Amino acid sequence: MDEQLIQTIVEQVLTQLNQTATANETLDHKIPIAVSARHVHLSLEHIDQLFGKGYTLTPKSELSQPGQFAAIEQVTIVGPKDAISNVRVLGPARDLTQVEVSLTDARKLGISAPLRFSGDIQNSAPVTIVGPKGSIYLHEGCIVAASHIHMSPDDARRFNVIDGQSINVRAHSARPVIFTNVKIRVSERYRLEMHIDTDEGNAAFIQGSTYGEILSEEETNHHMPMIENERKPIEQKKTLTVYQKKVLTEQAVLKLTTPELLLPKKTIVTALAEDAARRKGITLVRQ
Structure with a gap:
């Protein structure tokens, strides 16, 4: 075979390998972002009270995290100011009932829901949950969920983070924003995904699937580039x-x-x- 032809083929193969490696490296640094709408986690006791004794939640669709599902069942959540109907119940049942809403939802309900990580409901906001067979009043249990990332131990090693660590993430979207104090949650049961609420998703102009990347402290403090129009001095209009x-x-x-x-x-x-x-x-x- 012609030596020049061999050299050309070798260069083409090396180029393809480098492109594949670069693509994989980029993919390795991407974290899928999911916008989580308001929802309710119920204990077995409260499922009985809201839907009837011995009732079992009916899966509607699987969620990204293994074993988790959105149920067909929906409830109404009620605050002193207003109510929100058709709030999805997520399964399976949990030890403690928890309501997760956005800050906009909390203001509509008229409650002061604190910003918490899921499961931390002590001294959180009270709320009433109404189902087809009854209602329950929670003295505490309604929170605005703080942004967090689910990942496996392999993911944690790849990103060089540990369970419980707080990091900063830049969302790659039409309106890129940096989310700070994002908590890492590591478990063998988890699949890589960052969860934010609807207010955060709207602020970042997230539509459809998108991803984020973990930032170093230096990158976080780096000033974002200004929009071109912002660099131009504003012309003062003359007044007569x-x-x-x-x-x-x-x-x-x-x-x-x-x-x-x-x-x-x-x-x-x-x-x-x-x-x-x-x-x-x-x-x-x-x-």
């Missing part, structure tokens, strides 16, 4: 003083401090007023 009287006199001109004076069509300007305007460098503008 409008003369209100029927006759413009010399004395009136001598009192002026504006560089331009707007005159209505019917305003009479005396010769002395024109001379005074020229001396002071005042421009008389007719409407």
Whole structure:
């Protein structure tokens, strides 16, 4: 085989290998981001109270985390100010009932839901949950879920993070934002995914699937580039003083401090007023 042809083939193979390695390296640093809408986790006791004794939740669709599912069942959550209906129940049943809402939802309900990581409901906001067979009042249990990342031990080693660590993540979206204090949650049961609520998703203009990347402290503190229009100085619009009287006199001109004076069509300007305007460098503008 021609030596030049062999060299060309080798170069093409090496180029493909480098492109594959670069693509894999980029993929290795991507964390899928999912926007989590308001939802409810129920204990077995509260499932019985809301849906009937011995009731079992009916899976509607699987969630990204293995073993977790969105149930067909929905409830209404009620606060002192308003109520929100058709709130999805997630399964399976948990030890403690927990309601997760956005800050916008909390304000609609009229409650002060604290920003917490899932499971931390002590001294959180009270809320009422209404189902088809009954209702329950939680003295505590409603939170605004803090952003977090689920990952396996292999993922944690790849990203060089540990369980419980707080990191910063830049979302790659139409409106890139940096999420700070994002908690790492590591378990053999977890699949790699970052969870944010609807308020955060809207702020970042996230539509459809997107991803984020963990930032170093240096990258976090680096100033984001300005939009091109923001670099341009804002032009100050000139404002004209409008003369209100029927006759413009010399004395009136001598009192002026504006560089331009707007005159209505019917305003009479005396010769002395024109001379005074020229001396002071005042421009008389007719409407």
